[in-house]
Amino acid sequence: MAINPNETVLKVEDLRISFKAYGGMVQAVRGVSFDLKRGETVAIVGESGSGKSVSIKAIMGILAPNAVIESGRIEYDGMDLTKVSEEDFHKIRGNRIGLIFQDPLSALNPIMKIGKQITEVLHLSKKISSEEAKHRALELMHAVGIPEAERRFNQYPFQFSGGMRQRIVIAIALAGDPEILICDEPTTALDVTVQAKILELINKIKEERHLSVIFITHDLGVVANMADRVNVMYAGKIVESGTSEEIFFEPAHPYTWALLSSMPDLQTKERLLAIPGTPPNMIYPPAGDAFAARNKYAMKIDFEKEPPSFKLSDTHYASTWLLHPKAPKVDLPDVLRARIERMKGAK
Amino acid sequence: MAEESNYILEVKHLCQHFSSGRGKNKLLVKAVDDVSFGVRPAETFGLVGESGCGKTTTGRTIIRLYNPTSGEMYFNGRDIAGPMTKDLRRYLTDNIAMIFQDPIESLNPRMTIEEIVGEGLRIRGMKDKDEVRARVHEMLEKVGLTEEHATRYPHEFSGGQRQRIGIARAMIIKPKMIIADEPVSALDVSIQAQVINLLNDLKEEMGLTILFIAHNLSVVKYFSDRIGVMYYGRLVEIARGDDLYRCPLHPYTKALLSAIPEPNPITERTRKRIDYDPERDHDYSVEKPTMVEVAPEHFVYCSPSELEQYQKQLGL
Structure with missing residues (x-):
């Protein structure tokens, strides 16, 4: 074959x-x-x-x-x-x-x-x-x-x-x-x-x-x-998709950030970044971005309008308003950035 | 273990055997076999191992849900392995509380949260309903729930909230020690971190001693000061968390560590898993193994020749 x-x-x-x-x-x-x-x-x-x-x-x-x-x-x-x-x-x-x-x-x-x-x-x-x-x-x-x-x-x-x-x-x-x-x-x-x-x-x-x-x-x-490729799902939607490297080393959606930083790895010493709250009730899914209520980076538009899928590369897409050209620039949480650096350095 | 008084909980040569059948069908399962360790005040001691290795049985025997087959156990210097008297039961339940794995199964569906959390106080003779209520509310607040939750039933809560209720129930009697049996493994990833943080806060605030039983090694490493690794009813290695992960000595510990998947595509693609086969890795036909302190605070179950090898490995 x-x-x-x-x-x-x-x-x-x-x-x-x-x-x-x-x-x-x-x-x-x-x-x-x-x-x-x-x-x-x-x-x-x-x-x-x-x-x-x-x-x-x-x-x-x-x-x-x-x-x-x-x-x-x-x-x-x-x-x-x-x-x-x-x-x-x-x-x-x-x-x-x-x-x-x-x-x-x-x-x-x-x-x-x-x-x-x-x-x-x-x-x-x-x-x-x-x-x-x-x-x-x-x-x-x-x-x-x-x-x-x-x-x-x-x-x-x-x-x-x-x-x-x-x-x-x-x-x-x-x-x-x-x-x-x-x-x-x-x-x-x-x-x-x-x-x-x-x-x-x-x-x-x-x-x-x-x-x-x-x-x-x-x-x-x-x-x-x-x-080889990863789709991250939250509340019935794929919020981010990309190759393994893209998801682990260049995550773009706050939910992916939260997932990556909420579990301790073997080097973790600092306090965990827990995601507050619980997933939404899917009988009445929230308007806008479903993750907005638990997202500390959420903007007003997150509660009103669903974010479209933004293209980051040919294989990497994420649905968050943070990627909109007019959105304020938000950096990765420090804990997560430190961890990614550590992971890239590991052999 | 010379400085005995240092330990709040001390377990010596604990055995817990279960038998089933009779006559030629009689089967003896050595769930816990000659386990010894000590836990210091305000310390978190992690017990890890695969399912069936006896870690849960150890926890349950300490709180005397089972009667130990043999061995000694001391809590604050008092013998807690002896015959079960009313007095001993009161002493145990006053000082040690347990948090269970399954937050759904471990809460009575017919009791309100106030009844569940306040039960410990009522059993201890607190008759004044308002006082019980005030204490329950205070405790709920502490674990991140609110007063309004007190009148609801367990089914109205999510998994993470139920585990908070379980924690509130354990903490309300102000125990000196908590035995947490896989407290987060039934929870979702995003909720696990909340509960781990909560336990960490309570630990610091109340100066709690915790025996943390789990199979997730990253969580145990994060949460514990010292860790004991169990394999088939035996403790094979005890060490401080960092030491255990930096230089594991026992081949089973190495195998266990090599099997943890890390969220890192680079290391994962090249990961080499180590197999553990007791028949192949040990030769105990001539020399019998014992628990030896190889380095300070680092105990390994090994024979004299293995000990030499381990010491060389540590550069001693």
């Missing part, structure tokens, strides 16, 4: 998704656009409730029944995934786009043997004999680094540790031989040492199988490890 690095495999355009709730419509995703190029890893970073999981559920066609896609397109292979019928989606889900969930225990069927759970996907994706399916499943288990695959084939999920379970989930996601792999916080439930191993595994199979990966997380350390 020839790899054209600039070929766009998936394109999300102005996606808007709301949920029907008692209090009204919860506007979970409010105009999200991003694309995924072949062979790259795009990370989506944000807090819980920022709409990152909802966006990828729309791509997989597994939105909850009370969700409404209000507008937007998800272009994939000449199709618009928001309009594909459930029947046709069966051919895409798993076979073309694979998904790894956050919690490996609840993603697996507790009363079905591991082997069966993998071969089930193989049988669904194409007509093969059960011997062949078993052979393929053992290959997959070997590929994701499960020792003694023959014996493990007949075990149940509870007999596996958290890291091993996540490897099984990855094996299942790979069974249909997808070209896009979506990882929804795959390591949040795991220990750091196990997390490091799983991230290495995902990177390895991405190289081997020429996968394009969408990686969802709230851990900026994991983002730095995995991502």
Whole structure:
């Protein structure tokens, strides 16, 4: 398969998704656009409730029944995934786009043997004999680094540790031989040492199988490890997007600043810059910039008018009025600037 | 550990074993196995390790949610490992309070915030409702909530606010020591910093001693004066935070440190992870390992030959 690095495999355009709730419509995703190029890893970073999981559920066609896609397109292979019928989606889900969930225990069927759970996907994706399916499943288990695959084939999920379970989930996601792999916080439930191993595994199979990966997380350390490009989401919008270097070394949106400086790293001594307040109620999303109420750099216009996306470079965009030519010049917070200098100096 | 009186909490050879099944199915889990450490007044001692390493069990045994299998524990010189009497329970709950990981599960959904936070005072015999209320309001103010919150129920609050309520409940009895079991790991990134700052402020204001249990090493490093690293029920290394991160000695500590993802694309792309395999990294068939003070304030669990190697590494 020839790899054209600039070929766009998936394109999300102005996606808007709301949920029907008692209090009204919860506007979970409010105009999200991003694309995924072949062979790259795009990370989506944000807090819980920022709409990152909802966006990828729309791509997989597994939105909850009370969700409404209000507008937007998800272009994939000449199709618009928001309009594909459930029947046709069966051919895409798993076979073309694979998904790894956050919690490996609840993603697996507790009363079905591991082997069966993998071969089930193989049988669904194409007509093969059960011997062949078993052979393929053992290959997959070997590929994701499960020792003694023959014996493990007949075990149940509870007999596996958290890291091993996540490897099984990855094996299942790979069974249909997808070209896009979506990882929804795959390591949040795991220990750091196990997390490091799983991230290495995902990177390895991405190289081997020429996968394009969408990686969802709230851990900026994991983002730095995995991502080629980063989209920062807040209150249902992408507030800043750029390459990994641009986001970590030249962040432009105050929310990205806050995210980067709110967690201590191993050198931090000074008081943390906490973000005051909580994310807005998405039934009544605020007018203007949703982050304005928690942003000490907010100007009057932030509360009145939504900022457009300002272009900083061909790959770097940010939606904040601070980038408007008429806005007062605001420098990076000192703590953050010091940290960036330190990071650039590290080898 | 010569100067015993220096410690407000002292744990010596603590073991906490859990058994299940009987007969040939009997299974003994050594959740905490021969753990010794001391915490000085107004110090924050961090316990780190992976899930299942026994860090939570250690915290819970100290506050006597479990009865220790063996070992000694002293708080302010008083034995707190002995049989549970009414007097001992009162002593423990007066002096040590706990903050839990999950702020939703640990608050009673049928009680208002005033009842939850004031419960400790009522149990201690404060009958005057107005006085309880005044103290609750004062405490809520301190943790960054307001008086109006007092009449609400837990479900009306966000995760960060619930954790503040948990902190208020722990602090209202003015304990000498707090055991904080993963107090921020269930919270969102932007909220974690708020709670860490709050704990830091309270610590300084009230001169608190904190036993901080967590798996996030950057947070532990930031928050703690000294850190103990646990692996499979054992403490393998104790050191001051800076020392531990600058020159980790035990191979498990090295493995753990090498696995932390840092928010820095430059270092992340070239990061080398170190694996830890106790079978491969240690040979304890001849020499038995013990906890040794390699450098001042730096203890490692090692055998005599490993000790030599570690001392060389430190340039001693």
